[in-house]
């Protein structure tokens with residue numbers, strides 16, 4: 001039988017992935033003053049042993065006040081390069097690829113790791129526990145919610161400095177040997193706060209019109225593109241919608257994401273990683289297994305309508321991928337995945353599948369999917385005595 005697209009290689013610039021599985025970036029609140037630790041080596045290394053073609057290191061702050069928690073990863077100083085390089089070298093030793101997500105948490109910075117917090121989510125990390133609630137950055141001085149610290153409206157000089165911080169962090173990542181960089185423009189962190197007319201109420205060149213709200217992301221994308229090797233792909237994650245359509249007020253939505261996708265392609269971005277939400281406590285998410293993959297597919301279809309010769313933009317889908325069928329169908333090149341049905345349509349939605357929680361539950365998820373789809377995936381030689389057998393679930 002023909003190998004499903006899911007297990008065929010994928011090339012972006014000079015980077016070739018052996019299959020379409022990507023470990024989605026996941027904060028693990030285990031860094032030491034921004035330096036990755038043994039935790040990250042073992043946690044991420046485990047995926048490299050088990051078939052994931054690309055591992056994206058968790059949201060990594062480009063300035064200290066851009067960390068979500070005091071224990072977040074960072075690349076704002078040179079001492080943070082070596083601990084990253086150690087992990088990069090290990091992943092490479094296993095024949096797999098590794099990228100890193102660069103981020104600034106904006107008004108959602110300075111929170112406690114979830115297991116230290118009440119179930120309310122992002123509980124503020126006070127100065128006593130290493131937080132910086134008095135030094136949050138945002139496009140406008142609007143807090144996340146009632147009772148949360150009021151962020152500082154960034155000055156133009158700070159915005160320009162932030163672009164340079166993304167460039168400097170990207171250069172450090174390149175020095176550490178990463179294969180790709182992802183800019184975090186999703187989930188209500190700083191860049192996505194700029195995209196949304198709800199959180200961005202500026203009246204200068206960075207707020208108001210669509211062109212102004214997208215300026216920061218496009219400036220960062222162009223600047224990072226110019227600072228990394230020509231052969232290295234650049235990824236951007238966005239929230240395709242902030243799920244605030246129900247309010248009837250202007251908000252960030254899928255139509256604007258489609259428009260932005262074309263501009264990102266022109267800015268030299270190679271893949272758009274399509275997530276959603278996270279910018280507003282009152283968001284109303286319409287959840288179903290394909291809730292985000294379908295938006296990825298819609299953006300992909302829109303890009304296909306660009307004139308011949310337009311710069312291509314690959315698409316990544318993420319969210320609720322837990323089965324072999326769904327992973328296969330999202331990327332199946334001819335859109336004829338066997339599980340595709342009338343409800344979800346038959347089109348190809350994406351080029352890569354990013355998976356987060358299922359990899360935490362089941363680090364050998366790729367191996368199980370391969371097993372179920374009848375594909376051979378090579379594991380580490382050290383494990384040759386015990387070829388993969390699917391557990392009874």
Ligand code: FNR
Pocket residue numbers: 024025026027028058059101184186187237275318319320321354355356357358
């Ligand atoms: C995440 N997610 C996330 N997203 C991101 O862009 N940067 C990050 O650092 C994190 N951190 C993070 C930590 C943990 C523990 C989880 C569970 C999730 C979101 C994640 O990458 C993914 O988009 C969502 O979890 C949806 O995919 P799954 O989990 O349904 O496969």
